[in-house]
Each structure stands twice: as C-alpha cells, then as structure tokens.
Amino acid sequence: MNNDTNRRAMSLPEVMATVAILGVLAAMALGRFNSSSDVGKATACHAQQAEIELQAELWHRVHESYPAAGLGTIGSDTNYFPEGVPVCPVDGTTYTIDITTGKVIGHSH
Numbered sequence: 356m357n358n359d360t361n362r363r364a365m366s367l368p369e370v371m372a373t374v375a376i377l378g379v380l381a382a383m384a385l386g387r388f389n390s391s392s393d394v395g396k397a398t399a400c401h402a403q404q405a406e407i408e409l410q411a412e413l414w415h416r417v418h419e420s421y422p423a424a425g426l427g428t429i430g431s432d433t434n435y436f437p438e439g440v441p442v443c444p445v446d447g448t449t450y451t452i453d454i455t456t457g458k459v460i461g462h463s464h
Contacts, residue, residue, distance in 0.1 A: 406441070421455070450462065
C-alpha cells in the first residue's frame, strides 16, 4: 500500500513554498496600493490648488487686489476657507500664490 495516496498533511517544503508565494503576492498588492495612494494625494493637491485660485479670484473681485502671497489675509476670513487654508496632502507644505496673477506657485506633483 502506498502512503502517498492516503496522506492528509503538507510537508514542510510545501508549506514553505506556499508561504513564499503568498508573501510575493502580498508584496505586489502592497506596491500597487502605495502607488495609487500617491496618485490620489497628487490629485488632491491639484484640486486644492484650483480651489485656492478660485477663492483668490473671488477675493480679487471684492477687494480689487489679490490676497497676501502666504494666504494669511484670505485664510483669516472664514467666508473663503471655513476650515482654514489647506496644506498640500503630498508633502504637508503650505500653498503660496503669485500676488499679481492669483495662481498657486510650485506644487507640480
């Protein structure tokens, strides 16, 4: 009688191979997750830039000049940013604008 046909457990090399394969699959999945997270943060940065530029334009229409470059003047008015001036989700830095155009400077993620 052959013991291989009645066997119900895995051998140590089979278990190690299975664990190694699962580890490789987990590493691949984690790499894809981190990559999509970075893309999401960059997209959020661009959306916040657009929001800041829109609010700066609204400020310009009311006050006939753009807010301060560091957004201190517009940031203190809750009509423009009720939750405060946003920071970049990619690197946590503050946004600044060109006071002659109202466009966000930098943040080309």
